[in-house]
Amino acid sequence: MGATIGGVEACKGPGVPLVGAFSLREALDRVSQGKGCAYSFVDARTVRFSAARPAPPAPRPVVAARPAVVAPEPIAPLAPLVINAGKRSPRLGALAGGVSVIGSPQLQDTGVGETGSVARQTAGFMTTNLGAARNKILxxxxxxxxxxxxTQSTVGTYLDDIPVNYNAPDPxxxxxxxxxxxxxxGPQGALxxxxxxxxxxxxxxxxxELGRYSASVGSTIATTESGSNSYRAEGVINAPxxxxxxxxxxxxxxVDGGYLDDVNLRLSNVDKTTRRGGRAAWRATLGDWQLKLSSALQSVSSKDTQYxxxxxxGPRRANQVREIHRNRLSQTSVKISGSGDWGQFESVTGYVTHRYASRYDATVSLSEFSEEALELGVYDESARVRMAIEDMIYTAPxxxxxxxxxxxxxxxxxxxxxxxxxxxxxAVSRSYYDENRKDRLNExxxxxxxxxxxxxxxxxxLGxxxxxxxxHTRSYVLAPPPGQTRDLDRAASFSGFSPKISIQRDLARGGMIYALxxxxxxxxxxxxxxxxxxxxxRRVFRPDHLRNYEVGATLNPLDGRVSLRAALFYDDWRNIQTDQYFASGLSYTANIGDGRNRGLEIEAGWKATPRLTLKANALFNEPKLTRIAPGYGITDSAxxxxxPDVSFGSLVTYQRPIAAATLMLTAxxxxxxxxxxxxDPRFSPTMGGYYTGKLSAQVMTDRWRAAVFVSNPWNSSSDTFAYGNPFSFGQVRQVTPQRPRTWSLALSANF
Known part of the structure; x- marks a missing residue:
């Protein structure tokens, strides 16, 4: 029903299944009947359960009238969320490990629309900043x-139950x-x-949602200082x-307007990005079984990179060609699930296609490819990935x-x-390097x-x-002298066992301590x-393995008004796979050596008053390369x-009623x-060491919302990611500044 429900621990006894079409209130009335609990609406889509109060005793005769005392407004606890990240449905905080969840209300209240915005609200979550659909998650x-x-991504990106990338950038x-x-x-190899x-x-x-028609529309217009305007439009419909x-x-x-000018091409705001897409899902409930068919499609097109x-x-953009990028992802899946006294079964079958292509200005590296005097070099790379997946799971009673x-x-x-x-x-153009490659991977x-x-x-x-x-890899390379034309046809097999063990103790109010x-x-x-x-x-790169040792705790003191999660971890990483570049700008994969990381991550929330909520997160760690493979000449301080060693973030939310609406402020x-x-620190300048943020003011009711956001409010131009082009990397200092201060006006309505 699109509702967030918390405090269910107050209800006693086994749950009662509901089958049929009910309104939200009807469903809540039925499931809570005779359970010793009562519910209240925090807002139209947030429900909190609490222990039912005993019936008041019969009133005594009034002896004398006393002045009425206005009770202070109660402070609701922070509602727990339900997750499926462990391939089950435990409550957030009941799963051993460093788990974070951002629910729909917070996503909407803070204007989160893409992966980069998620990073500000969770501890230790980072992305590079090469551009939309070009980044890596760390x-x-x-x-x-x-x-x-x-190399395969170190972070698995899932849309519902299906992985959507392998070695491609985050879509x-x-x-x-x-x-x-x-x-x-932490590593999730076991599951x-x-x-x-x-x-x-x-x-x-x-x-x-069964038995309920609903729809919503929204639009956003934004203006970026010294850049072009941006636009967004979206719509959702649910039909039984x-x-x-x-x-x-x-x-x-x-449409995200550009904000960088190219002095060579004499073009303004070259880095414009367009994204379009949609999803559709059909769900049917047949007794104890459910069937869901779903499909998703997204296309991202960038006119240029943003370094x-x-x-x-001073900093400038001066390329010979526009470095365009295209990324198109489609996904189709079928999910069958059922449950009963015999347990629970779930099967997910999916098919994913992912196409992406990039262009780079390769002019400064042409001396590596030919001794001739060449004027302009253009490098184009593209990939098409097709992936079929079957994942089935049985949970016993x-x-x-x-x-x-x-x-x-x-x-x-x-x-x-x-x-x-x-x-x-x-006036003559010719190819100086061409590779066609096909990889087939089965797991x-x-x-x-x-x-x-x-x-x-x-x-x-134990798991x-x-x-x-x-x-199985096949490749054909055509490279005139000084290059070598050649082909490759090789296959290999890798097998093993990935273990997991944890011990935990459940505490009052949903807290826990654990070792993992x-x-x-x-x-x-x-x-x-x-x-x-x-x-x-360097013809072969070997598998790599990472072992994680972790102790942590989740606490909910002050009657659930405070939530605290902390974890101490140590990671041992052997034979680290990494993508590197030759002097020519062409890439290869290597095992660079061994590494480790140790650190502390913290996430906290505090419902300070009925209207004020504060959240914070931080990561303190010490990543280091402990063994360096021969032939790389990297210093011991690598x-x-x-x-970074340190990263942290905060979110402050304040809301209060005004007339028939609610005012919400976020920082x-x-x-x-x-x-x-x-x-290697000898050839890698320092980047980072910057702040970023977003402010908003919103007025909303159950039917509509109007919001004003300002991103990068102090208009910082700090270097967020010092890389953009492999063919000039190491020859010129590359910098990726933050997007300048951007003002956005968003309007949405529900029907």
Missing amino acids: LRGLSDGTFTGR DLRLIDVDRVEVMR YGGGSLSGIYRIVTRQP IGRVSALRAAVYYD VTLAPG AIGRLRWMIGGFLATSIEEGDADLRARSG YALYGEATYDLGGDWKVA GRAFKTTV SSEGYRAGGFNSGGLTRPSEA SLPGV ETSYIGESRLTF
């Missing part, structure tokens, strides 16, 4: 490098009609397999089909103190890539987890994943690119690149500490 200070190449899906986003930190080395980022969409099924659809169209170079006259589940996973993907460098001399896995109640509120959980991954050990992994592969055949040491800020772009 969690908990675990970075394999800031470049995107052949930066628009967060429209989203129920919540879930972030799981999620490869590609979850440092965690999971999961977008959970709103489900079709009969009594047992419903259809829900969402569409959106965004500048440092020159004697509780047997005494034991609960267990078992699952099977099968995935096959095909990636076809093309890279071409063309250069011009006079098979059997996984499970069991939890045993030891008594005294103590529980122990693991047995896996096998096969890789988990592991993540990535398969190996082959290098085929470069002007000449890679050396023997650190993991792109991740959001975050700090990203200093870091370096590459492993």
